[in-house]
Amino acid sequence: MDETISIVLFSGTDDKLQSASVMAAGAAALGRPVKILLQYWALDAFRADRINADHGLAPEAGEAGRAAMDAVTRAGGAHWSATMRAAKEIGDVDIQACSASMELLKLKQTDLDSLVDGIEGVASFFINAGEGQILFI
Amino acid sequence: MDETISIVLFSGTDDKLQSASVMAAGAAALGRPVKILLQYWALDAFRADRINADHGLAPEAGEAGRAAMDAVTRAGGAHWSATMRAAKEIGDVDIQACSASMELLKLKQTDLDSLVDGIEGVASFFINAGEGQILFI
Amino acid sequence: MDETISIVLFSGTDDKLQSASVMAAGAAALGRPVKILLQYWALDAFRADRINADHGLAPEAGEAGRAAMDAVTRAGGAHWSATMRAAKEIGDVDIQACSASMELLKLKQTDLDSLVDGIEGVASFFINAGEGQILFI
Numbered sequence: 001m002d003e004t005i006s007i008v009l010f011s012g013t014d015d016k017l018q019s020a021s022v023m024a025a026g027a028a029a030l031g032r033p034v035k036i037l038l039q040y041w042a043l044d045a046f047r048a049d050r051i052n053a054d055h056g057l058a059p060e061a062g063e064a065g066r067a068a069m070d071a072v073t074r075a076g077g078a079h080w081s082a083t084m085r086a087a088k089e090i091g092d093v094d095i096q097a098c099s100a101s102m103e104l105l106k107l108k109q110t111d112l113d114s115l116v117d118g119i120e121g122v123a124s125f126f127i128n129a130g131e132g133q134i135l136f137i
Numbered sequence: 138m139d140e141t142i143s144i145v146l147f148s149g150t151d152d153k154l155q156s157a158s159v160m161a162a163g164a165a166a167l168g169r170p171v172k173i174l175l176q177y178w179a180l181d182a183f184r185a186d187r188i189n190a191d192h193g194l195a196p197e198a199g200e201a202g203r204a205a206m207d208a209v210t211r212a213g214g215a216h217w218s219a220t221m222r223a224a225k226e227i228g229d230v231d232i233q234a235c236s237a238s239m240e241l242l243k244l245k246q247t248d249l250d251s252l253v254d255g256i257e258g259v260a261s262f263f264i265n266a267g268e269g270q271i272l273f274i
Numbered sequence: 275m276d277e278t279i280s281i282v283l284f285s286g287t288d289d290k291l292q293s294a295s296v297m298a299a300g301a302a303a304l305g306r307p308v309k310i311l312l313q314y315w316a317l318d319a320f321r322a323d324r325i326n327a328d329h330g331l332a333p334e335a336g337e338a339g340r341a342a343m344d345a346v347t348r349a350g351g352a353h354w355s356a357t358m359r360a361a362k363e364i365g366d367v368d369i370q371a372c373s374a375s376m377e378l379l380k381l382k383q384t385d386l387d388s389l390v391d392g393i394e395g396v397a398s399f400f401i402n403a404g405e406g407q408i409l410f411i
Binding site: 005016019025029030059060061065069077135 | 282285286313374378380400401405407408410
């Protein structure tokens with residue numbers, strides 16, 4: 001199994017971004033190429049000036065979920081952006097900003113964190129995904 | 138690559154519906170068959186009498202996200218339903234209402250927009266997906 | 275087609291848990307192995323002491339969606355946990371708790387409903403998924 005794992009990363013809450021980062025790191029550790037397309041609110045979360053800001057959680061997290069996430073942070077748990085950076089060091093993880101979402105949010109690549117490798121459209125994303133799995137997060 | 142791309146479309150907010158429509162159009166433009174199963178709140182959004190209504194956005198969009206989406210609309214950007222209609226003209230895009238969700242929402246096919254081609258169950262959806270990718274949106 | 279269908283089950287609202295359960299049952303009925311990895315709020319929803327509690331709905335369900343779901347319950351519709359139990363009786367459905375989410379929520383396996391077969395990490399999940407489809411719900 002050396003098929004690419006592709007992720008359309010749409011959601012911009014810290015819990016889903018963390019889940020995506022852990023899966024990217026896990027797949028990279030297995031030697032699988034990982035390709036991520038950032039759309040909408042996930043793209044917004046990769047802005048250089050706010051990648052470490054509080055991006056909230058899924059509504060069902062509730063107060064107990066919020067407290068559990070905060071406890072991990074206080075205990076020195078890695079931020080999802082650090083996990084994503086580690087994933088890129090471990091293996092072949094490519095992160096592209098979706099061109100349509102760049103226009104929607106009026107962003108230039110210089111507005112984005114250096115984790116983002118470039119800008120591409122949906123058709124290129126599908127072509128690069130090949131026959132590998134695609135997750136929408 | 139001429140494998141089908143299948144989408145379980147569950148979410149009923151305009152941002153996710155737009156993302157799904159753009160991906161359906163992109164896959165169709167590549168000549169790939171696209172099969173969409175409408176469930177729950179996405180199915181509700183395809184009701185003939187409210188497909189163009191405001192279906193809201195994911196909670197993390199916030200005010201800035203709302204403003205960005207509205208700016209696109211004011212500038213004449215295509216509604217997701219128009220993008221989905223274009224996808225059906227470009228290629229082989231089949232949209233089915235999930236039979237269980239039809240019962241849940243007490244809908245008949247005549248209640249739905251003409252974009253919807255029929256009604257099917259989850260087992261048929263999996264059979265039609267074959268070995269192609271499946272996204273849950 | 276006897277490829278595994280894998281599901282990363284992240285969301286903890288009753289509508290998405292129901293959708294996941296129906297898809298697991300549908301895939302199992304087709305004779306396909308199903309592997310589910312419980313993360314974050316979905317894992318929280320499988321706690322033995324609250325699996326049948328009200329876990330809310332996606333925000334876009336609104337009051338009409340809430341009423342539709344309640345009407346099904348009053349009419350004797352199966353809870354998603356019952357559908358998941360049936361899926362395990364029909365076929366080969368394996369449910370694992372994500373080890374990272376177990377730590378996040380400070381849970382032990384004895385805190386979880388008996389539907390959960392064990393605990394595993396993301397890398398094992400990807401290995402077990404093989405070349406089959408993966409859905410993120």
